[in-house]
Amino acid sequence: MTKTISARDLRDHWRDDREIALLDVREEGPFSQGHPLFALSVPVSEIEQKVPALIPRKSAPVVVYDSGEGYAGRAAERLTALGYTDVAILEGGLSAYAGHGEVYIDVNVPSKAFGELVESIRHTPSLPAPDVHRILQTENDVVVLDARRFEEFNTMSIPRGRSVPGGELVYRINDVAPSPDTLVIVNCAGRTRSIIGTQSLIDAGIPNRVVALRNGTIGWTLAGLDLAKARTERAEAPSSAGHRRARANAERWAAHVGVPVIGAQDYERLVAERYERTLYRLDVRTPEEHAAAHPESFVSAPGGQLVQATDEWLGVRGARIVLYDDDGVRARMTASWLHQMGWDVSVLADDVELPPARSEEPRQVASHVDAEREIEPRDLAKLGDAVVADLARSPAYRAGHIPGAWFVSGPELARDLGALPGEGPVVLTSPDGALAAANLRLATASTKRTVHILKGGTAAWQAAGLPLDTAARWASPPQDVYKRPYEGTDNQNDKMQAYIDWELQLVAQLANDGISRFRVVRAAPAESGGAGFSEAAE
Structure with a gap:
């Protein structure tokens, strides 16, 4: 038991x-x-x-x-x-x-709450959308840096913006804004990434005035201003001089925060101890750089997104983390935030030589299915009276599924198989077939009908040149995905405003909870005239 x-x-x-x-x-x-x-x-x-x-x-x-x-x-x-x-x-x-x-x-509440705590303690500067709009209409020496993922930037963005995901800001800023007189405006969809991005540039010590667009594209939309669509501008990789300045700034700030930089011996010790204490090894460069080459066992976790959504990579609170980059900037800046969020995080030193990854390590468990349970896409029609149960997330199901397929909730599979019409076989599918295979045993135990899985899932169906349908059939209510009010272009104003209002009360909720272990580090006394750091929300 x-x-x-x-x-x-x-x-x-x-x-x-x-x-x-x-x-x-x-x-x-x-x-x-x-x-x-x-x-x-x-x-x-x-x-x-x-x-x-x-x-x-x-x-x-x-x-x-x-x-x-x-x-x-x-x-x-x-x-x-x-x-x-x-x-x-x-x-x-x-x-x-x-x-x-x-x-x-x-x-992604830990990251969002931490961002609000940072703003409240560091007084991260920001401007409301109407003020930023006026600046963009009247001033030329301004750069707008979008700290979200490129895909989000491409969907909708602030006019004159360019994509510089949060983990790249300190690394690329010196070439993006080479003049100290240039005003730097950082935005995201809501608040967190613009706060963390703005504060990163301030902490790195760049001479420019840096401000966040208050409430991001949500604030821009609520102010009645138009967003740009399908923009593709990106910041280029830094020059040698820009890189040197960025590295010096990142080293200074990470040392002030207390981020350890470990050599080969310490790294080997952490790896040897990974069966006694959980170890995450993360490559914080861009996904494209990771795909081109990375050290063995290091998973892609772009720095800005890692800080924005720690719970998408780090499942065990209290674990150890080792971060990797090849520039001495991005890992240090990312680690400085994770350290303040209470994580035991280290940066791998430049001179540590690790074997390159030969192939991407599997991040999920493969389910083994008896061959007689698998149906090839072109053989599905031969079953005649079969019904297809699609375990995809509802947005993927809505976008296109096998004609006649029913949406079935994975957690409620046992309950909702009974809602499927007919008495013939049930064929489970999912985007690549893995989720269907993982739930075959449960489905088989939950119905008297014969259950198969579609080999290769819906992707194999498409690869075979077979058509998709968008007519929805709901065996389960589509509550599997939370519609974020800060992504996409079809969000309702009241929901966007409610989201901003919720973020603004997170600091009070953290204080009342008392278990975060967040510690926001202030600027060095020589720079701020204040204490070296502040421990908050303990």
Whole structure:
């Protein structure tokens, strides 16, 4: 029988900086409506796909919970089947936890709350959208740097903006704004990445005036201003002189924050100890640089996105992290933020020689399926009265699926298979077939109908030249994805305003919770006239 853990004991792990991972095994929609600060969204049906990368050490303590849906027991069984040896269920689930600690809405909350704390302590400068609009209309010596991923920038952006993802700002700024008189405006979709990006440039000591666009593209839209679409401007890699200045600035700030830079001997020790204490090895350069070449066992985690969404890479609170770059800038600046967020993070020194990755290491567990259970795409029609159950996330399902396929929730697969019409075979599919294969056993145990999986999933169907359909058939309600009010161009004003209002109260919620271990570092006394650092939200 799976053991349990109380909310009080769980929170003690966070306070004491002891390793523990907390998995919310509901779908993302319910997760976004309420969860503990350090919970990860891992739907029970996606455990095999997501957990191996998030929790690389099989002996790490793992806690699962739901809100009474009955998922936690199944999640514990699946984790145990994967080889995890220290799995517990949270006593009383989410409702019991709410009696001991704060419950947060939305997603990527630790990073967003930390960004708000940074602004409140460092007084990160910002300007409202109307003021930025006036500046762009009347002044020429201005650069607008979009700190989001390029794909988000390309969807919609501030006029005159260019893409410089947050982890690249200090690395590239000296060539983007070579004159100290140039005004630098940093924006994102909402608040976090513009706050962290603006403060990064200030902390790096560039001579320019730097301000954030207050509330990002949300603030711009709420002010009634037009966004640009499909822009492709990017900042180039720095010149040799720009790189030297950036490196000196990053080294100075990282040393002030207290970021360790480790050599080969210390790195080898951390690697040798990874079975006793969880270790994450992350390459914070751009995805393109990582794809071209990277050291063995280092996963792509672009620095700006890593700080913006730590819970998408780091599943075990209290773990160790080693960051890699090849420039001496990006890893140091990223580590300076992770250190302030309470992570045990180090930067790999330049002279450490590591073997290159021969092939990308798998980040999920492959499910082995008997050949007679697999259906080739062109053989699907031969089943005659078969019905297709699609386990894709609902946006992917809406964008295109096998004609006649029904959307079925992964966590509610056992319940909702019974809603499918007919009495013939059921064929499970998912984008690449992996999720379908991982849930074949559950589906088979949940219906008297014969269950198959589509070999290679919907991608194989498309590769075979077969058509897709967009007519939706919902066997399950589409609550699997939380629609972020800061992404895309079709967001409602009231939801965007509510999102900004929520971010602004996160500092108070952090203070009331008392388990974050965030420590915001101030500028050096010689620069600020104040204390060396501030410990807050403990």
